[in-house]
Amino acid sequence: MCSLESSIIKNMDIQATAKSTIPPLVSYSCQYWADHLVHTPADETLMEAVEFVMYEKLLFWLEAMSLLGKTYEASLILRRVLASKVCL
Numbered sequence: 001m002c003s004l005e006s007s008i009i010k011n012m013d014i015q016a017t018a019k020s021t022i023p024p025l026v027s028y029s030c031q032y033w034a035d036h037l038v039h040t041p042a043d044e045t046l047m048e049a050v051e052f053v054m055y056e057k058l059l060f061w062l063e064a065m066s067l068l069g070k071t072y073e074a075s076l077i078l079r080r081v082l083a084s085k086v087c088l
Contacts, residue, residue: 017067018067018068018069021067022064022067022068026064027064027068030061030064030065030068030070031065031068031070031073031077033053033077034077034078034080034081034084035080037050037081037084038080038084050081061074062074
């Protein structure tokens, strides 16, 4: 993900790498999707979309959050999703 050759980054400026490889809309989406989720009426389509993200894209999301320096916030976001009306 993010066009990196390895998940082990040596002697790299992580902030510069994140800014150059993660578009602003993806950065926003990664950080605030749960905020939007809790204000969206739950239905089957929404549940399927959340399940897809959690089961198919979770590691990509965690990697992006790590590059953004938001690893701690990732756990808070997941807790917010679990506490929301959208149950997995």
